Amino acid sequence: MSATRTAVPPSPSSLARDRARRGTRLAAGLVLYAASIALLVHPQLGSMPWDVLNQGVARTAGWSFGTATVVISLVVLLCWVPLRQRPGVGTLANVVVIGALVDPFLTLAALLPDPLPLAARAAMVVAGIGANAVATALYVGARLGPGPRDGLMTGLVARTGGSVRLVRGAIEVVVVAAGWALGGTVGLGTLAYALAIGPLVHVLLPRLTVRAER
Template sequence: MSLTNLSPRQQFAAGRVPLRLANLFGGLLLFALAMALMVRADLGVDPWNVFHLGITHHVPLSLGTVVIIVGVLMLLTWIPMKQWPGLGTVANVFVIGLALDLFLLILPQVSGLGWQILTLLGAIAINGLGGAMYIGSHFGAGPRDGLMTGLHLRTGLSIRLVRTSIELLVLGIGWLLGGPVGLGTVAYALLIGPSTQFFFRFTIIKLGADRRSRRDLAS
């Protein structure tokens, strides 16, 4: 049974809270670090950040602030779809945006194609680890993923079709707004799935409410 569809109270009652909280916030920080590294690699970013960066070209806001605002707007779409936000959902909105701005202040721009490629690949691996830790904490889906699952449940369309449609839409809008599309965008699309899948086997926290093994969850 997935805990992402349970109420916040039920998610906390599932047990192993300290370990799950460490997974949650550690995963969100790694996710923000990966985003900042992709920006500094300057080879293109994932579709949602193409959208976020495109917006920053037209408003006097930092990238992290735009990420937070878009996350809040995505969370509002949950209301008509009767989705349950968890602690992880709310933390996703604010922790990633705040940490992203901090990492962008600290990390220098990467120069040299070889270093840029290594930084990009490292960022995708870190993103996979962070995403697996976040999902493995069982504290609710992120605001963008909740939009995807909500549309899937309401329309009956496959998760793959809904997710692909959403990401192509935000990618297209972001590109039109001036967001950076490049090698990193393609690499992310091809590698983020396998990266996250690899780390699932180490990061999924087994709970009493979830009888499946780590191997089952990672398969």
């Protein structure tokens, strides 16, 4: 008869290492995410779908971009309640860190020469998309809770039975249309982001996900 293997629980030191790795990935991802927003917003060639809405709300309400980002994130979190989604540490950190850092990053971007050549603006968009993909893989891979918008998407998928692609696409069409109507910037950068971010995160996420300690 073969001996039955008994699972050995992780040691306290292993759990501490796991928490540290997750926290580091989460923090790095959120800081990089805020920087990627500035790289995409500043060139005015089209922002990420949710940032089109953030821009529109900021301009309409007279708020800073960061304030609009936080307010919309909190509204999205309220939408989690009927969907029975549970926030994690990463969810709350997403709201606080990105909301706090995006305005300073935009201020830094405003120090660049004005006007920037089109080639430089396009390079910023490409860099912003790449940075956003790495940032997304880092904070999602930390496994400490989805961002508000990711949780809205997964909650709607669970409740409606629709595909991730269909639900995410529908949400982004709605927020882009609303943001554009309020004065947000839609352009080639928006389209490039929509086409590139999925494949990039698909490649990066397995490589940047923190594996559980055993």
